[in-house]
Amino acid sequence: MGARANRSAANLPRRKGFWTKDREDALLKQCAAEVEQAVAAYLATPAQQNDSMFDHLYAALPFAMQSQLEEARRFAPGDGRERQSAPYHHRGGGWLN
Numbered sequence: 001m002g003a004r005a006n007r008s009a010a011n012l013p014r015r016k017g018f019w020t021k022d023r024e025d026a027l028l029k030q031c032a033a034e035v036e037q038a039v040a041a042y043l044a045t046p047a048q049q050n051d052s053m054f055d056h057l058y059a060a061l062p063f064a065m066q067s068q069l070e071e072a073r074r075f076a077p078g079d080g081r082e083r084q085s086a087p088y089h090h091r092g093g094g095w096l097n
Contacts (some may be wrong), residue, residue: 050076 013019050072054061061069 051069054065054069054072058065
């Protein structure tokens with residue numbers, strides 16, 4: 001009786017006319033449009049500088065993190081200076097040197 005009762009309860013809104021296929025299709029269309037809008041907004045957001053991960057994590061950068069900040073700056077793209085390639089390359093299952 002348990003599984004049958006659950007199926008009946010799950011279909012109750014449809015059986016009572018509170019939920020229809022048209023309402024469901026409209027909701028799915030609305031949700032898809034909202035997701036597309038959110039994706040477009042995200043993709044239009046400019047990339048952060050590598051430094052920002054340090055700026056927003058620490059009020060004052062700990063001394064021990066200074067070398068990591070310098071490394072992030074060294075491999076940051078797009079500032080007009082030529083950069084070295086990153087020391088690690090991703091291949092399938094993990095990071096390899």
